[in-house]
Amino acid sequence: MxxxxxxxxxxxxxxxxxxxxxPVSVFVGANGxxxxxxxxxxxxxxxxxxxxxxxxxxxxxxxxxxxxxxxxxxxxxxxxxxxxxxxxxxxxxxxxxxxxxxxxxxxxxxxxxxxxxxxxxxxxxxxxxxxxxxxxxxxxxxxxxxxxxxxxxxxxxxxxxxxxxxxxxxxxxxxxxxxxxxxxxxxWRLYHDFRTDDASPLRQPCFAITTPTLSSDGHDLAAVLATLSMIREDTVELDAAIEDAFPGAKLHARDEGSRCQFNLRFPDVPRPFGAHELSDGTLKYLCLLGALMGYRLPPLIALNEPEASLHPSLLPPLARLIGRAARKSRIWIVTHSEAFAGALQEETGKKAxxxxxxxxxxxxxxxxxxxxxxxxxx
Structure with missing residues (x-):
């Protein structure tokens, strides 16, 4: 359907x-x-x-x-x-x-x-x-x-x-x-925004339960990423998406007892960064990645200004994520970023x-x- x-x-x-x-509906406009x-x-x-x-x-x-x-x-x-x-x-x-x-x-x-x-x-x-x-x-x-x-x-x-x-x-x-x-x-999954403050559930381990689709608030992000890594046991696309956004970085998601957690290792830092240490923009991008690359995508993914707090360099990789997800799901995007709308048109052929x-x-x-x-x- x-x-x-x-x-x-x-x-x-x-x-x-x-x-x-x-398959991809993009709406762009000024505030108000x-x-x-x-x-x-x-x-x-x-x-x-x-x-x-x-x-x-x-x-x-x-x-x-x-x-x-x-x-x-x-x-x-x-x-x-x-x-x-x-x-x-x-x-x-x-x-x-x-x-x-x-x-x-x-x-x-x-x-x-x-x-x-x-x-x-x-x-x-x-x-x-x-x-x-x-x-x-x-x-x-x-x-x-x-x-x-x-x-x-x-x-x-x-x-x-x-x-x-x-x-x-x-x-x-x-x-x-x-x-x-x-x-x-x-x-349907509607993603209005993801909390990235210090007390955000995204920065905490979550229950180790096989999770095919990211929840609307993203609290089960660690389980979604661990499901891709440990249950599907195929991280080729996931690894490629991380490389596209953060060249040289490696994502590790796993269960530890009854909880799942993840970390991101950057090439110029000797130790990995846990979810509690990542910048707001990096954590939000990982949430968008989880929403668009879950084990099972929902029939409709709606994103409200997903480019907010992201560095401009992440907009083309995000557009590519959306283009791949649109093969399996309807994508609905509201944005005020002309640059992001342009990246989406280049990737999907759909103008805003x-x-x-x-x-x-x-x-x-x-x-x-x-x-x-x-x-x-x-």
Whole structure:
């Protein structure tokens, strides 16, 4: 399965965007134009799958803080949508699924807190051999869903208005399409930033557990690197990536009792440097390496300004890491660095899409309402 497009409507500075998602999607722009809102929309979509969507909105300041900041209609809503192609997985090869969720304010008759963000509508549709089929439809508390035999059912479970049906309905055998979307979104990894302060968990040993994919906060970096070294027992690509970024350096990752740890030996220093001694930029680069070279890559890797705190010499090696990872995973990058965007274009052939703000609304230069870019037409 592959994420092919997302739609964002009524979220902070985003009035309405329908964005195609390519193997490598790069968005570049100045501070304050709304680049991070594109990244956060992915996080909210994932929150619909893991049951944290309304809590995440509350943590952002509440429903009034996340709704479109411009002139609003009488009933403002935040609408998020994900298109997923080539579902397969025993469902039906070539199926396209579209999941959408709408969040809004409480009606005066609803049993909820005054400014609580509530799920107003959810929809899951499938495009099968050119025909659109409604697999799940929700309006407030009423939920209808099509089961594996194709019969329409009404869900009687007590699903709260603060809960998504996507997260609450867990019978994968009975509702395989809904389960497929949930598992896909839960598999995404969004890397906003990595803590590199002295107390950061990255600088501490972690549990010695085979770890194929780096967690979103990177706390299991040592286990990810040790899994590549000791479980896969093939470090050719890992060693080459370290050489590319830090010529002459050698990375050693291993388990010691119940914990994993790693160190980096530089050619001009007689002893290795442990994680607690590495510079912030070096440690962050190793986190990015772990995210992009894990034993098993997630279906989507989103990076928010990954170039921050990195030396300019590390941008071309990072672009090469991303190019290799894009063979197995969708990569979504938000950056304000023109140099990094240029390195990515040289490595992947994909030029960055420029994020701008026009009349207070975040837009993408050249993007049409249909989700196509004008330069692609040319």
């Amino acid at each position: 592959a994420l092919s497009a997302i739609s964002i409507q009524g979220y902070r500075s985003v009035r309405q965007l329908y964005l195609p998602v390519e 134009v709304g680049k991070t809102n594109l990244y956060k929309a992915l996080s909210l979509l994932q929150g619909a799958a893991n049951g944290t969507l309304t809590r995440a909105i509350a943590q952002e300041g509440g429903i009034n803080s996340v709704l479109w900041a411009g002139k609003r209609g009488s009933s403002p809503r935040l609408v998020l949508q994900a298109d997923l192609d080539d579902v397969g997985g025993g469902i039906e090869d070539g199926m396209r699924l579209r999941y959408a969720v709408e969040i809004g304010l409480r009606y005066c008759t609803e049993a909820a807190f005054t400014l609580e963000p509530l799920i107003k509508e959810e929809r899951l549709t499938a495009r099968i051999r050119g025909r659109e089929v409604a697999m799940m439809e929700r309006k407030n508390a009423t939920i209808a869903i099509r089961n594996a035999q194709g019969r329409r059912e009404m869900i009687e479970d007590d699903i709260l208005s603060s809960e998504t049906a996507l997260s609450a309905i867990r019978d994968g055998g009975r509702y395989p399409e809904l389960d497929a979307v949930r598992r896909e979104l839960l598999g 899409r420029r994020v701008i703000k026009r009349d207070g609304a975040t837009e993408i230069e050249g993007l049409k309402l249909t989700g196509e870019f004008r330069d692609e037409d040319d």
